[in-house]
Amino acid sequence: MQGVIDELQKIVGRENLLTRKEDMVTYSYDAAVLDSVVPSAAVMPETSEELGEIVKVCSRQRVPLTVRGSGTNLSGGTIPSSTSGVVLLTGKLNKILEINEADMYAVVQPGVVTATLAAAVEKKGLFYPPDPGSQAVSTIGGNVAENAGGLRGLKYGVTKDYVMGISFFDAMGEHVKSGSRTVKCATGYNLAGMMVGSEGTLGVMDEIILKLIPLPKARKSMVAVYKTIEKASETVAAIIANRIVPATLEILDNFTIRAVEAYSRAGLPVDAGALLLIEVDGHPGQVEDEGRDVEELCRKLGADSIKVASDDTEREKIWSARRSALSALAKLKPTLVLEDATVPRSQIPAMVRALQEIAVKYKIEIGTFGHAGDGNLHPTILTDKRNKEEWHRVESAIEEIFDKALALGGTLSGEHGTGLAKAPFLEKETGISSILFSRRLRKAMDPYGILNPGKVTGVI
Amino acid sequence: MQGVIDELQKIVGRENLLTRKEDMVTYSYDAAVLDSVVPSAAVMPETSEELGEIVKVCSRQRVPLTVRGSGTNLSGGTIPSSTSGVVLLTGKLNKILEINEADMYAVVQPGVVTATLAAAVEKKGLFYPPDPGSQAVSTIGGNVAENAGGLRGLKYGVTKDYVMGISFFDAMGEHVKSGSRTVKCATGYNLAGMMVGSEGTLGVMDEIILKLIPLPKARKSMVAVYKTIEKASETVAAIIANRIVPATLEILDNFTIRAVEAYSRAGLPVDAGALLLIEVDGHPGQVEDEGRDVEELCRKLGADSIKVASDDTEREKIWSARRSALSALAKLKPTLVLEDATVPRSQIPAMVRALQEIAVKYKIEIGTFGHAGDGNLHPTILTDKRNKEEWHRVESAIEEIFDKALALGGTLSGEHGTGLAKAPFLEKETGISSILFSRRLRKAMDPYGILNPGKVTGVI
Known part of the structure; x- marks a missing residue:
């Protein structure tokens, strides 16, 4: 292994090669509840050329290579495979290489932070919609590798829908290009599409071309309060059935509402059975119509009250409350398992019922929140992994959640990826x-x- | 070969196996200008099971298998590879298996005609946007295999953007599933994405899950008349630069206008240097605003006149004129070569100038029309392949068109695929x-x- 480390150091310099035990522990785990594996070295290339050289060394020396952005993924996708493995950190490959306003695309290195890109394009009146929960720290490379989703999936799609091209080094360190700076490209295989969601197993990306769209001209956010989560989930199905596709359509159950309120003091109604947080966007006329129609549907389906954000401060308050859900729940118990089994959106009421039954059956706590509008709920199990008996029940519950989602025509993972988990x-x-x-x-x-x-x- | 034919006949029955010479000639070519290759048999499965059995026979017997929808592709993707090859016709796998209104997706067999699906979902207030020029006869399977585009690419994307899942038989006849009925899916590799544009080389599809969206509430079509194609192409860039993304933004040069008018008597201004055909759609308020802004931009950038379609009949007239362009040009000379080299849309003016220079340089006739709004022009060369000297100049011109598109940051094929061509x-x-x-x-x-x-x- 020392030979490999010497070779890597020659490529990136002493300051970009980490081998100290305390550093290695940092890169031994990610946001998934899985056993950690301590790698032998972490390497931080600063250029594409260095990246390619690193892959070549690992290829020649047969050293396992795990690429890591910010390690926010929830599937174990960035846990090293063995103690002889090398972790490649993309933190210094963090340049936005181009934002093309006329042609509405951006070219970025994999280590660019999602929110940084979103803010940079917004300054130019453009929009990069994918907004995974971890966007403040997650990287575009990680988002592509996991095909990350987010709150805006139902109207705007996921990372996959914005990847126009990818260049990457294959397992032998050869540089492969796929896709284009054009919105249409039917040249060669869709290798860029294949790379999305491949979790670093088919190549190591060095440049990503992303589609941008015009920033919506208007938006309106609102919170609808329900006595029961059943009523809230029926409203979700009704909104879509009425051919309204909000930009976001999120649900929080009572358990999550109370956790968020305790954590963030956002003024949420802690007695509510569930909340829907909804944002419509687009042309001002469309926002007005859809906002009114959504309000009407919420009332018709049993909402006790609906509050429309009157300005950006109020809007921000709604969404920061929603974004704090995971952190708030994580405070409650030593171990938090965040699932993302996803169903066709009309099946949200059935999935909500199933989650309640599963919680009772296995005597565990499940907080449910998430992207109801695209069928992507986040049942969140609060437990303590050290309690072996309870953990066993948790594992059985997770498997039953998977089975139920599949029985309802859904999928194991909407946006967290497959990884090890x-x-x-x-x-x-x-x-x-x-x-x-x-x-x-x-x-x-x-x-x-x-x-x-x-x-x-x-x-x- | 007789052994293979006997085996295939056992699977599909005598009526679904063709071997007569005159039938074989039908399947020896497609819409590309390439030499034909006569296969030895054509087989028409009626079920997925038969499809899988056919692949297994071809695998075991090592017989080349070319899947064919309607053979409208322009890249030679459906020309058999050898005279010992078998053509698999998807014409009897033409069922729309499901249109799910609540969850806004459709599940189809590969032989469903594009326009048939579009009409079926429109009846339910839903929208399948990809509209390749051949949509009246092309099949969804062919569209997926070639990653077909169309007129609505700039706002709505291409076939790739609507594929949620694909199931297919691999080269050994094993049945592989990828993707889901949910709008978010991060489970396993994105094999469905990999299959798009793979032209029947990675597997044989039997079911495709397609995303649908709500039908736009309003739309407005208009024709802007220009003295020169330069002015028209500058308008295209200006519209996008103003953050307006029309549903369609098409250009026709004078050569194409005259051909279309001679063919269809649509009342086009035959003296115009170029026309822009534009449609904006969406919420009625948005259509009004964007329609007005587009009109203003057209005038500002030199349009002599702008005619807005006052009703559906006038709208239909505009688009049927546009859709007849290829047939109209095909009447003029024995051989028509339709290219689709694509550039970032801001480079449309530069590409238009380059095409004019190439026509002069090689002394050939190039009619230019196409999807200017997404950078996907269709330079159409009219020639006679039997004239060897001229054909040689045509081949040189095509290569120069490719080089120019790449130099402008573009791609060889926007929507026709790679195929043999x-x-x-x-x-x-x-x-x-x-x-x-x-x-x-x-x-x-x-x-x-x-x-x-x-x-x-x-x-x-």
């Missing part, structure tokens, strides 16, 4: 042929098995 | 590493090389 369950959804196909694909693209081993397809 | 030029755009990567991918997924050999990556 969901790899063992993949077969339930796709069948064995899809896994064998995926493993064959992976083996061909990474014959020495150095790119983030164990993720997505399991160990091959 | 552009495979030899792929390296210009992507470099050799991308091609080697793609060939490795393909070889792994199709070890016997039976799936549409020669397409996309060239012969491997």
Whole structure:
């Protein structure tokens, strides 16, 4: 291993190679509830050329390589595969290389922070919609690798829908380009599409071309208060059925409301059975119409009250309360498991009922919040992993959540990715042929098995 | 070969297996200007099961298999690779399996005609936006295989942007599933994304899940008349720069205007240097504002006149004139070469100038029309392939068009695919590493090389 470390140091310099035990611990885990694995070194390239050289060394020396942005992912996608592995940190590949206003695209390095890009394009009147919960720290590279979603998925789609092109180093360190700076591109295989969600197992990205759109001219946020989560979830289905696609349509159950209020003192109604947080955006006329229609639907389906944000401060208050949900819940118990099994949106009421039944059946606490409008709930289990008996019940509950989502026509993961966490369950959804196909694909693209081993397809 | 034919006949029955010479000629070519290759049999499965069995026979017997929808593609993607090859016709796999209004998706078999699906979902107030020029006959399977675009690309994207999931048989006949009925899915590799644009070389699709959106509430179409194509193309760039994204923004040069008028008697101004055909859609207030702003921009940038369609009949007249452009030009000479090299939209004026220079330089006729708003022009060369000397000049002109598009930051193909036509030029755009990567991918997924050999990556 020392030989590899010496080679890597030659590429990036002493200051960009970390091997101290305390640093290695930092890169041994991510936001998933999984065992940590301490790598042997972490390397921080500053240029594409260095990135390519690092991949070549790892390829030649057969060293497992795990690329890490900010480590916010919830599937274990950035947990090193072995103690002999190297972690590649994208923190210094953080340049926005181009924001093209005329052609509405941006070219970025993988280490650019999501919110930094969003703010930079907004200054030019443009919009990069994907907004994963971790956007303040998550990186575009990580978002692409995990196909990250966010609050705006129902109207604006997910990361996948904004990737126009990717260039990357393959497992042998060869530089591959796919996609284009044009909104239409049918040249060659859609390798950029294949890279999205591949969690660092098919190549190491160095540049990403992202589609931008004009910033919506107007928006309106509101909070609808319900006695029961059933009524709230029926409203979600009714809004979509009425052909209204809000920019965001979030739900918080009573458990989550109380946790958020205790954490953030945002003035949420702690007695409410559930809240819907809704934002419509677009042309001012459309915002007015859709805002009115949504209000009417909420009332018709049993909302006790609806509060419309009267200015940006009030709007910000709503969304920062929503964004604090995960941190607020995390305060309550030593271990928090955040799931993202997703169902077709009309099945949200059925999924909400199922989650309540599962909580009772396994005697566990589940806080439910999330992106109800696109069917992507976040059932959040609060537990203590050290309590083996309870943890066993939690594991059974998670598997039952997966089974229920699939039975309702859904998917194991809406936006957190497969990683290590969901790899063992993949077969339930796709069948064995899809896994064998995926493993064959992976083996061909990474014959020495150095790119983030164990993720997505399991160990091959 | 007779053994293979007997096996196939056992699967689909005598009535669904064609081997007569005159039938085989029908399936020997497509809409690309390339040499035809007569296959040995054509087979028409009626079910997914039959489809899978056919792939298994071809795999076991190592028979090249080319899947064909309506054969409207312009890249040679459906020309058989050899006279011992089998063509698989999707015409009887033409069922819309589900249109889910509540969750806004459709599940279709590959042989469903694009316009049939569009009309079926429109009846339910939903919208499937991709509208390739051949939509009246093209199939969804073909659209997915070629990543077909259309007139609405700039606002609504292309086929790729509507594919939520695909199930397919791999080269060994194993059934693989990818994607989901949910708008968010981060489970496993994005195999559905990889299949888009893969031209039948990675698997044979049997079901496609497509995203639908609400039908726009209003729309307004207009025709702006210009003295010169330069002024028209500058208007295109100005509209986008003003953050207006019309649903369609099409250009026709004088040559195309005259051809269309002679063909369709639509009342187009034959003396105009160019026309812009523009449609804005969305909320009625947005349509009013954008319609007004577009009109103002057209005038400011030199339009002689602007005519707004006053009703659906006038609107239909505009778009049927545009849709007849290809047929109209095809009448003029024995051979028509329709290119689709695409540039970032701000480069449309530069590309238009380049096309004029190339026409002069090679003494050929180029009619230019197409999707100016997304940078996807269709320079259309009128020639006679039997005139060897002229054909040689045409080939040189095509290569220069490719070079120019790439120099302007564009791509070889915006929407027609790579097929046989552009495979030899792929390296210009992507470099050799991308091609080697793609060939490795393909070889792994199709070890016997039976799936549409020669397409996309060239012969491997």
